[in-house]
Amino acid sequence: MTSRQPLTQPPKLTRNPHNVFYIISGVSSINFETLEIQMLELIDVVTLFVMCDLLKSHEPSLSIRHHMNKGFLLTFKEQVLLIRDETCSGASIFKHMKKILGSQIKPLDVLVYGNSDEILNRKALNYLKWHNLWHQPLRFRLRWNVYGFFFQHPDLTVIGSLACQINVLEQFYKSDLAKILANHANPAMLTVGDLNHFGGWFCEYCHQPIDIIRKLHLDSKLLANKSSNLLKEFYHRKPTINIEYIQNLIQYGHYIDGKLELLKLRHYQDTKYFTPESVAKNRWKFDNIVTNLYSSWDDDLDGDY
Numbered sequence: 001m002t003s004r005q006p007l008t009q010p011p012k013l014t015r016n017p018h019n020v021f022y023i024i025s026g027v028s029s030i031n032f033e034t035l036e037i038q039m040l041e042l043i044d045v046v047t048l049f050v051m052c053d054l055l056k057s058h059e060p061s062l063s064i065r066h067h068m069n070k071g072f073l074l075t076f077k078e079q080v081l082l083i084r085d086e087t088c089s090g091a092s093i094f095k096h097m098k099k100i101l102g103s104q105i106k107p108l109d110v111l112v113y114g115n116s117d118e119i120l121n122r123k124a125l126n127y128l129k130w131h132n133l134w135h136q137p138l139r140f141r142l143r144w145n146v147y148g149f150f151f152q153h154p155d156l157t158v159i160g161s162l163a164c165q166i167n168v169l170e171q172f173y174k175s176d177l178a179k180i181l182a183n184h185a186n187p188a189m190l191t192v193g194d195l196n197h198f199g200g201w202f203c204e205y206c207h208q209p210i211d212i213i214r215k216l217h218l219d220s221k222l223l224a225n226k227s228s229n230l231l232k233e234f235y236h237r238k239p240t241i242n243i244e245y246i247q248n249l250i251q252y253g254h255y256i257d258g259k260l261e262l263l264k265l266r267h268y269q270d271t272k273y274f275t276p277e278s279v280a281k282n283r284w285k286f287d288n289i290v291t292n293l294y295s296s297w298d299d300d301l302d303g304d305y
Contacts, residue, residue, distance in 0.1 A: 090177030
């Protein structure tokens with residue numbers, strides 16, 4: 001944990017582990033690969049995964065509720081709480097969650113709130129599960145991967161998910177997770193992870209090319225009424241976004257804007273944080289985000305093959 005402020009008291013090990021409730025926002029059929037990795041990575045740490053399905057979805061075919069009885073979601077179904085809501089905001093999801101679970105939620109239980117493309121360090125969450133008196137709320141500094149674990153954004157990391165205990169959320173933030181996110185610039189707020197020990201991975205656009213196109217199409221709709229966004233100009237320029245275009249971006253290591261150069265990563269140079277443990281154990285299953293399938297043989301003579 002990194003911070004500009006010293007800790008006032010050390011965390012204390014507890015004999016009775018806390019429940020960990022993990023709210024994952026933005027879940028759709030587009031990001032099922034990263035969702036499966038999240039669940040494989042944390043299934044024995046997280047008590048319940050909480051996901052939300054928009055009642056008024058821009059793309060009904062992307063709805064997660066149509067996939068609950070098949071694949072990995074069926075396997076983990078007993079640890080998933082699916083909520084339907086008009087906004088799927090953090091405050092609304094937490095309100096539904098409390099109404100459904102009632103007294104099963106304890107004041108010292110841990111609430112984690114993250115994005116569907118964020119994979120958290122399981123050791124960090126396990127630490128929060130087994131300790132009291134840790135400084136909170138916490139944010140997670142995530143390694144910023146793009147297209148797969150083989151490319152890293154030049155900014156290296158991004159501040160992502162948050163964690164706090166239920167009593168802190170209710171007493172200090174009025175049960176509104178957005179208030180914690182808005183307070184991210186507070187110098188007293190601790191961050192889990194740094195450039196040497198990541199708090200997890202943000203795997204942006206880690207999808208099949210067709211799903212990257214679907215995501216861009218969905219994002220362009222969501223941005224239609226917003227006046228300021230770095231990618232809005234890109235969407236409005238309307239380049240020829242087809243599978244070949246996306247494959248070329250991945251092959252040559254260009255960001256989604258077609259300009260920004262990504263940093264190339266290799267297994268043998270970064271064995272500790274190249275991928276989460278669950279991906280390393282099931283590499284065959286996630287080959288498209290572990291290996292750049294569009295790079296040429298010559299590009300990879302120095303290590304990946």
